[in-house]
Amino acid sequence: MSAASAPSPISILDTDLYKLTMQQAVLHQFPDVQATYRFTNRDKNTLFSRQCIERFRTAVSQFTDLALTTEEHEWLRTACPYFTPSYLAFLAAYRYKPEQVRITFVPVSADGLLGNVEIEAFGPWVDTILWEVPLMASLSESYFNSVMTDWNYDSxxxxxxxxxxxxxxxxxxxxxxxxxxxxxxxxxxxxxxxxxxxxxxxxxxxxxxxxxxxxxxxxxxxxxxxxxxxxxxxxxxxxxxxxxxxxxxxxxxxxxxxxxxxxxxxxxxxxxxxxxxxxxxxxxxxxxxxxxxxxxxxxxxxxxxxxxxxxxxxxxxxxxxxxxxxxxxxxxxxxxxxxxxxxxxxxxxxxxxxxxxxxxKTASSGGTEKSKALNMVIKLSSVNDRPCIKISDDLTKNTGDKSTVEHVKRLYNLIPAPSQA
Structure with missing residues (x-):
């Protein structure tokens, strides 16, 4: 059975390893760079409820409570020897700053209860780099606890x-x-x-x-x-x-x-x-x-x-x-x-x-119809006010400033194609 509400954050390590390895790289190479991250909902038919976004806001506010424990610090030191003592000291002192995250609910239904969400994280790159994974995980959990609830843990x-x-x-x-x-x-x-x-x-x-x-x-x-x-x-x-x-x-x-x-x-x-x-x-x-x-x-x-x-x-x-x-x-x-x-x-x-x-699968279908995951990303949008772009081999995954996308396509002699947001 699905939970009634999203749980509080569990651990500062409840994230993907690549966020930590990249945070160390940014700390070493670009400690003073400012960055902005932006959310994209790739499925335009998926709407969020006002209740879902309020629950999401609450979850984000609770990330201030997270800190690396002594046990986690020791485990990282041995399990991940590529982390330097200076980085582990940085991570031990790190605290999430919810004021770096802007969450905007944009109603589209007549009653104002359903809509889209805009999410932006901004601040030093070395800080904001850790927001991507927990923001997406928290939003997904909030959505499936308040909007799409036709599912359970059976099987x-x-x-x-x-x-x-x-x-x-x-x-x-x-x-x-x-x-x-x-x-x-x-x-x-x-x-x-x-x-x-x-x-x-x-x-x-x-x-x-x-x-x-x-x-x-x-x-x-x-x-x-x-x-x-x-x-x-x-x-x-x-x-x-x-x-x-x-x-x-x-x-x-x-x-x-x-x-x-x-x-x-x-x-x-x-x-x-x-x-x-x-x-x-x-x-x-x-x-x-x-x-x-x-x-x-x-x-x-x-x-x-x-x-x-x-x-x-x-x-x-x-x-x-x-x-x-x-x-x-x-x-x-x-x-x-x-x-x-x-x-x-x-x-x-x-x-x-x-x-x-x-x-x-949806519970109401008896396990015959798929309950779709959210199709979403949070991407680096800019560094020091310079736009960041991605031109993948799947044109639907191209992101970023369209003029920059077109410039880079020409630079790399790629076949001209419409950029995708």
């Missing part, structure tokens, strides 16, 4: 267990990536407990539960916290340093902060074509970086392309990691694993998000 534990077993038996190495769009904190807790049980029960397989992106749940269940460099790093660096060769600049700055860590590059911030052009201009960097992550476009075209790229530089693709993370489900991950096996890509892995943490 969730068994469903999660069966998904884990299927992935493991197919030889998939996979991580849970679903914090931002989870239905609730309890959903993610049920899920991870079930996946851990599946990983203990399924033996004699090359598949494995690699970990979770959620740092709090990694701590709770003894899992590896998993994360890679994210779009906003490329977006912010490009806006600050210029778009010419922006991928290379972003990778170089990241490597300065994490010289001895596993380096996984995200390929689609300004399109995969632009990324590969930059990336392959320095073969030594290609050798140093451990792998690539695919997050938009056709994943079945990505594997062959990556293999050909490595082989063209005399690099054995079997030694490189390839991470798939775009809208995955069990069936898609298994098909991609089969392709990876055929290509000889021995280190394929899968980051699965919404399909694990927000896969529900």
């Amino acid at each position: 969730q534990e068994q469903s999660a267990y069966e998904k884990g077993c299927a992935l493991l038996k197919a030889g998939c190495a996979f991580s849970e990536f679903g914090t931002r769009r989870r239905r609730s904190y309890l959903t993610q807790d049920i899920l991870l407990k079930s996946l851990v049980r599946a990983s203990r029960d399924v033996q004699e397989t090359t598949g494995r539960l690699s970990g979770t992106s959620n740092v709090h749940f990694a701590h709770k269940y003894g899992l590896t916290p998993i994360g890679t460099i994210a779009h906003e790093w490329f977006m912010g660096v490009a806006a600050l340093k210029g778009y010419e060769g922006a991928n290379n600049v972003a990778l170089d700055l990241w490597e300065r902060v994490y010289p001895d860590s596993t380096l996984i590059a995200l390929t689609d911030t300004f399109s995969t074509d632009a990324f590969f052009k930059d990336f392959t201009s320095d073969p030594e960097r290609v050798r140093r970086w451990n792998g690539l992550r695919q997050d938009s476009g056709d994943p079945f075209a990505f594997g062959p392309r990556v293999k050909a790229m490595y082989e063209s530089l005399g690099i054995d693709p079997r030694e490189k990691i390839i991470v798939y993370s775009d809208a995955l489900n069990v069936e898609k991950a298994i098909r991609l694993q089969k392709q990876a096996n055929e290509l000889g890509l021995q280190k394929a892995s899968f980051g699965i998000g919404t399909f694990l943490t927000n896969d529900f």
